[in-house]
Amino acid sequence: MPSPPASAAETASAPETVRLSGVGFGYADAPGILRDVNLILPRGSFHFLTGPSGAGKSSLLRLLTLGARPQTGRISLFGSDVTDIARRDIPAFRRRMGVVFQDFRLLDHLSAFDNAALPLRLAGGREVGQDADVEEMLKWVGLGRRMDARPPALSGGEKQRLAIARAVINRPGLIVADEPTGSVDAAMADRLLRLFQSLNRLGATVLIASHDQALAERSGARVLHLHKGGLYEAAA
Numbered sequence: 525m526p527s528p529p530a531s532a533a534e535t536a537s538a539p540e541t542v543r544l545s546g547v548g549f550g551y552a553d554a555p556g557i558l559r560d561v562n563l564i565l566p567r568g569s570f571h572f573l574t575g576p577s578g579a580g581k582s583s584l585l586r587l588l589t590l591g592a593r594p595q596t597g598r599i600s601l602f603g604s605d606v607t608d609i610a611r612r613d614i615p616a617f618r619r620r621m622g623v624v625f626q627d628f629r630l631l632d633h634l635s636a637f638d639n640a641a642l643p644l645r646l647a648g649g650r651e652v653g654q655d656a657d658v659e660e661m662l663k664w665v666g667l668g669r670r671m672d673a674r675p676p677a678l679s680g681g682e683k684q685r686l687a688i689a690r691a692v693i694n695r696p697g698l699i700v701a702d703e704p705t706g707s708v709d710a711a712m713a714d715r716l717l718r719l720f721q722s723l724n725r726l727g728a729t730v731l732i733a734s735h736d737q738a739l740a741e742r743s744g745a746r747v748l749h750l751h752k753g754g755l756y757e758a759a760a
């Protein structure tokens with residue numbers, strides 16, 4: 525995989541990247557999705573989040589990525605309490621996270637290359653070597669021959685791999701991925717897992733929501749399980 529750019533993966537001195545304390549969350553027609561959830565992701569840790577469909581995995585990730593606010597409890601990221609964060613302060617936190625959404629959220633009018641390069645462009649400027657980093661990352665996820673294609677011309681698995689490349693290109697301190705291997709075969713799932721593991725070794729904190737229990741077990745990562753609103757750590 526590409527060598528890390530000068531910007532360090534993790535700059536905060538806080539020992540925990542994520543802390544949820546007594547978090548409760550639900551929707552008007554689906555209350556109590558999360559009840560009194562406590563979670564600490566130490567800096568540089570790697571966790572899988574499992575649970576049946578509808579258990580609230582995506583909802584939990586949405587809280588962590590500041591796409592929703594908890595109804596009770598507190599959330600802190602990189603050592604800062606973000607429970608009542610002002611909207612204008614959210615982008616600064618988001619720039620420190622790489623998020624792989626279940627529905628990919630790619631920009632259809634941009635090429636695969638430009639989608640993957642977007643976080644680097646948003647972070648400012650075009651540093652020497654950035655384009656080579658993007659190319660190398662796209663090759664790593666098997667899109668070396670599809671760099672000029674736009675998302676509507678990509679398969680589901682290709683879109684998923686592009687979404688992952690975009691999420692990690694900036695070496696974020698926190699990587700949050702929602703079913704990042706749901707559309708790829710087992711060999712590619714293992715390859716993507718290795719990418720997340722490499723980034724984790726470089727210092728990133730990683731949380732992956734997945735139905736793929738076997739992948740979670742193969743990863744050797746700690747496994748968190750959501751069930752009936754509660755979060756449990758599976759026995760090692």
Ligand SMILES: Nc1ncnc2c1ncn2[C@@H]1O[C@H](COP(=O)(O)OP(=O)(O)OP(=O)(O)O)[C@@H](O)[C@H]1O
Pocket residue numbers: 551552553554557575576577578579580581582583584
């Ligand atoms: N925007 C929303 N408005 C109302 N209800 C919602 C909304 N988003 C999710 N829900 C409901 O909240 C519950 C939890 O959904 P969530 O997507 O968090 O679960 P999940 O564990 O990620 O499921 P899956 O594994 O199927 O992706 C489900 O019952 C879902 O129907």
